[in-house]
Amino acid sequence: MIIVLLGYMGCGKSTIGKELAKTLSFSFVDLDNYIEKKEAMSVTNIFKSKGEIYFRKKEHEYLKELTSNSDKLILSLGGGTPCYANNMRVLDREGINSIYLSVSVKELSKRLFNEKEERPLIANIETEEELQSFIGIHLFERSSFYSQARTVIKTDGLTIKNIVENIIGSLY
Numbered sequence: 001m002i003i004v005l006l007g008y009m010g011c012g013k014s015t016i017g018k019e020l021a022k023t024l025s026f027s028f029v030d031l032d033n034y035i036e037k038k039e040a041m042s043v044t045n046i047f048k049s050k051g052e053i054y055f056r057k058k059e060h061e062y063l064k065e066l067t068s069n070s071d072k073l074i075l076s077l078g079g080g081t082p083c084y085a086n087n088m089r090v091l092d093r094e095g096i097n098s099i100y101l102s103v104s105v106k107e108l109s110k111r112l113f114n115e116k117e118e119r120p121l122i123a124n125i126e127t128e129e130e131l132q133s134f135i136g137i138h139l140f141e142r143s144s145f146y147s148q149a150r151t152v153i154k155t156d157g158l159t160i161k162n163i164v165e166n167i168i169g170s171l172y
């Protein structure tokens, strides 16, 4: 089985994925880190020097690679992965369990304002209010992709441990 975590930037895909993998003794891959290793460049620098379209092409390619020959894997996607190149269709097969970690706009803005530098799509937004209004629109645009996941978990107010338990509970 492959468990795929998806959702907006800052929803906890990387953090929860790591914990979930430890708890289940699965291997863990963060798609952004995988791309960075394969391309020998940070996501920020890929966006800067090669552009977003190049990033989306590589993201699609590596998603197919990772999902075609893995088992007992937790795969944390990037926030945009479900929204490009028919990637939700790549995930729509037996053996892949996709989980959308849903978080409110307010909580996402709070978390991301402190961590926007390493996220090229929001790095230049100056105030938390502007960030909140950007996320409100962007999340609305992306929601139709995210909600194609097999399972949706609302995680506001939950600890990382709670969320891991909820995910494991949803598997049976």
Ligand SMILES: Nc1ncnc2c1ncn2[C@@H]1O[C@H](COP(=O)(O)OP(=O)(O)O)[C@@H](O)[C@H]1O
Binding pocket: 007, 008, 009, 010, 011, 012, 013, 014, 015, 016, 079, 111, 115, 155, 158, 159, 160, 163
């Ligand atoms: N359940 C949670 N409660 C509070 N903070 C969280 C939770 N999950 C993640 N975070 C924090 O939110 C930030 C973004 O998490 P991250 O795992 O990088 O998100 P993503 O990979 O989805 O962009 C990190 O600082 C992380 O520690």
Ligand SMILES: O=C(O)C1=C[C@@H](OP(=O)(O)O)[C@@H](O)[C@H](O)C1
Binding pocket: 007, 008, 009, 010, 013, 014, 032, 043, 077, 078, 079, 080, 081, 118, 119, 120, 121
């Ligand atoms: O939402 C997006 O389009 C992106 C999210 C990022 O991943 P995180 O969701 O882990 O921040 C990373 O893939 C890139 O900066 C683009």
Ligand SMILES: [Mg+2]
Binding pocket: 013, 014, 030, 032, 076, 077, 078
């Ligand atoms: Mg991440």
